Amino acid sequence: KAGVTQTPRYLIKTRGQQVTLSCSPISGHRSVSWYQQTPGQGLQFLFEYFSETQRNKGNFPGRFSGRQFSNSRSEMNVSTLELGDSALYLCASSLAFGYGYTFGSGTRLTVV
Amino acid sequence: GQQLNQSPQSMFIQEGEDVSMNCTSSSIFNTWLWYKQDPGEGPVLLIALYKAGELTSNGRLTAQFGITRKDSFLNISASIPSDVGIYFCAGHENNDMRFGAGTRLTVKP
Numbered sequence: 001k002a003g004v005t006q007t008p009r010y011l012i013k014t015r016g017q018q019v020t021l022s023c024s025p026i027s028g029h030r031s032v033s034w035y036q037q038t039p040g041q042g043l044q045f046l047f048e049y050f051s052e053t054q055r056n057k058g059n060f061p062g063r064f065s066g067r068q069f070s071n072s073r074s075e076m077n078v079s080t081l082e083l084g085d086s087a088l089y090l091c092a093s094s095l096a097f098g099y100g101y102t103f104g105s106g107t108r109l110t111v112v
Numbered sequence: 113g114q115q116l117n118q119s120p121q122s123m124f125i126q127e128g129e130d131v132s133m134n135c136t137s138s139s140i141f142n143t144w145l146w147y148k149q150d151p152g153e154g155p156v157l158l159i160a161l162y163k164a165g166e167l168t169s170n171g172r173l174t175a176q177f178g179i180t181r182k183d184s185f186l187n188i189s190a191s192i193p194s195d196v197g198i199y200f201c202a203g204h205e206n207n208d209m210r211f212g213a214g215t216r217l218t219v220k221p
Contacts, residue, residue, distance in 0.1 A: 004154075033209070042115060043155075043200060043211035056207040090154050097204070100145055103154030 002026065004104035006091050012110045018079040021107045025072050025093030032074040033101065034066060037088040046089075048097050049074055056097060081111045118201055118212025125191055126220050133199060133215040134185040141203035144177050144184035149198045149214070158199075159186070191219050 005024040013019050025032050033048035033056075045058040049068035066076045072093075078085055088108050092101035118135045125131060135144070143162055147155035159170050161177035161184060168175055174187045184203075188195055196219050201212040 045209040100160035
């Protein structure tokens with residue numbers, strides 16, 4: 001059974017640019033959630049999608065957005081990148097929000 | 113929102129020793145999750161707890177959901193070198209998901 005796949009694994013962007021990250025969940029999992037991990041703030045919840053609808057959202061600015069497609073694949077977009085957006089972005093899928101996720105290996109974003 | 117209080121921040125133990133770490137919160141959760149993260153990888157779910165007072169084991173790992181629903185602990189018995197990594201707790205309640213800052217475990221052979 002394939003795990004959660006995140007692409008790309010590494011990304012370098014310039015301040016002010018925008019970026020789109022992709023996540024393919026485990027087959028059958030309809031909940032996809034996104035997290036930001038930094039040394040200073042740790043793991044923080046960004047948002048969660050279920051059946052193409054955003055159902056939960058963490059405390060992040062509107063520059064962070066996402067969407068989910070009918071096949072449950074999800075994308076996360078960050079606009080007007082700031083240096084502080086440099087982080088490991090993790091995607092996780094589960095049957096339902098809060099029920100033990102399977103995480104992908106993450107996309108490490110560096111903003112210069 | 114406020115992250116969970118996870119302690120200790122780091123532990124240096126000898127192979128074969130037992131390990132205990134815990135998470136506390138000022139808020140009530142209806143689910144507690146424990147994860148382990150290796151460098152360069154995403155967290156891997158170790159144990160999920162869905163009921164206050166629940167005690168669950170997974171091999172040498174044992175975790176408990178506190179009766180007050182505001183805390184949880186994870187024990188690792190007879191540690192081995194591959195237990196090295198960062199352990200995270202996570203609490204979930206309705207639309208709220210929070211994480212502990214992690215416990216970095218080092219096991220000396």
